Amino acid sequence: MPVTPDQDLAAVAGAASRRLLERLDDLIERVIAEIVADDPAYTDFVPHDDLWQTIHRILRESIDHMARRALGEEPVVTTAVVIGRRRAEQGLPLESLLRAFRVGGRICWEAMIEVVSEADPGSLPVLLRFASIVWHTNEMQSNAVSESYRRTESELLRRSGERMAALLDALLEGRGADGGLAKAAAAALDLPMNGRYAVAVLRSPRRDDGFERPERVGGLRFVWRMRADADVAVVELGGLEPQDVAAALRPLFAGQAGISPAVDGLAALGRARWLAEVALQTCRPQDHRIVRLDERLPAALVVSQPELSGYLGDTVLGPLDALDPADREVLLETLATWLDCEGSAARTAGRLYCHRNTVFNRLRRLEQLTARSLHRPRDVVELALALDALDLVAPDNPREPRTA
Template sequence: MAPAGTDAARDLGPVPAGLLGPAPAAAEQREAARLACSASGRLRARVPELSDRLVADVLAEDPLYLEFVSREDFWESVRDSLEAGIEQMARRARGQRPDLSVAERIGRRRAEQGLPLESLLRCYRIGGRIVWEALIEVVAEDDPDALSVLLRYASTVWHTIELQSTVVSEVYRRTESELLRRSGERVQALLDALLEGRGADGGLAQAAAAALDLPEHGRYAIAVLRSPRRDPGLERPERIGALRLVWRIRTDAEICVVSLGELGLDEVIEALGPLVPGDAGISTVADGLAGLGRARWLAEIALATCPAGDRRIVRLDDRLPTALVAAQPELAGLLGTQVLGPLAELDAADRDVLLETLETWLECEGSAMRTAGRLYCHRNTVFNRLRRLEQLTNRSLQRPRDVVELTLALDATRLAAPA
């Protein structure tokens, strides 16, 4: 195939002298120009025949070509390239700048169609051979004695074909990079729309399923990882065993969409454990991509139940009472102030001892003996601290409603504490 856009020539900058071939002596230059112009007219008439031959030769070596390009499209592009190349021989012989517009257009289109660059360049190599052979044939028919001049002109022909292949390759790679960038941006935009809760919009979940290569109606969970700064060393695999993972990095957190298949949330925690250097919250199971927005919110609430620096992966369904507090920070603050506010008058160390004793007593399911063992003190000390707490808050640990208020107020206080 032969060259063809002025625009591409400008993109590539000045054409190196080597690519345009060595300059023959003045007389030979004039003879070569005459020969090229004469031969180009004969070759134009043979373009349909040469196009058939080139298409057949390419498909014989690369039968998968037609998986990316229709036969009609392939033949038409071959015809256009041959016509441009034949014209180019005459232009080059007259010392004119190369026109690379056809090569530029073909490189862009083949990249958009996904044809491998290797296949495209193979086509140009075969095309160069066919053009050269046809040129020899027409010159031999018209003026056999001119073949020696043609041989001296060969370097110009082949350097021109090389220039065309270079332009095709450059435009192909630029287009491929642009397509990858656009594809990545589209995938991220679709994922963001799902995570923002717009999955119920018509067609969005279906489009996202195709772009992300995920089942539209599968089982999903969301994990939100607290990451004040992006950790470049953090692994973000696309698969862990049977789990499929899709990551979305944000400034204050990282979101991991987990396609569960038949697995459960325990397998998610086990899989993410080695990857998560800090805290993470995991949602309940969501049904389909349309439910990812709600799942993200639930995962963020789960993460909010875990004080910063705890370095834990928590499931929402394991921390629902605390999640209620975390989901309503203003009400939680009001509850903490109303129930535990009197403790603010105490010395900080004294207040911390009472709160730690209450928290441990709740974790030990109301057993003073186990609480004392955890705190390395006598059980009477535990009773004394709890009795004092009851007096200060005007709540009784014998009344279930008061225990609920103290528990939620303690959660609110812990969650509001600075990291």
């Protein structure tokens, strides 16, 4: 609001400002008393000495500039910007801060009327022209303090988010054995140091899959860390189990996910994250499943030792490579289905839509080619692990996608 210079008003305002500065300490105490009476929680955020010094600075700045405002000079808001930043750092609600500014503006105007009435009552009609300038100055200061507060609040939230992400990364990277780091993470993330946890690693076929990451499901609390290749969730279990995590995620997530066993304490999250990643690796590319490590241990052994597993697959099932690809796939699919059906030829035949004798003939042929017997448990283990190796760690010699 442009102010038309007014010499008479400037003279009255200048005289009033000199008298107000003489009463500045009393004026500060009046403002503080009314702020605290109106908002008793104010001093829970702002110590009394800090409040006194702040009001001293803003009142002195405003009073010093009264005469110059009457001459058309724009209000100075430097102190208001500083106050907005400091109160945001202290956590004072913005509403309380703006109310305090209104209280200060009103008391300052009332004090101006008092000193002019005492010293020069005839100038009161001139002083009334100053009212709009007082309230415009208060508005400009309030706007400046609001903008500074909100900017600082956004910066603090960003810094807080970055700090929490860094602490969570440190835990997931296995640095939780550092007691100081674990304590800092527990405080920042609001997680118990010695709680029970699981880690889930989720991989979606599309980065923007519409998945809404929950913070709580039932009695489970999720703390999320988004990464370029996957999402990682630290799950506070309480009295629940990893299977409850899988059950909570299945209705929400359509991709692949691996879930670790339960671990004790934040210090174990690095190991839990690794186990969850191993569980995830046991999902075949075409699978859209949420799997727990404890239900995929044989496959987990395979993916955790890819070089050795590749050698196992080549050694045990390599003789099938000499067959026609379609013939090879028929034998491998029959073996996989027989294993899924727990060794039942009848169920295998039903799954593959063939006669059970056909199943026996295919399995017998596979035994001959691999020199393994499906009647010897150790050979069955070798064949099952070799089949997982072909599915999971042999990209150069892949099988057709399994439907089972």
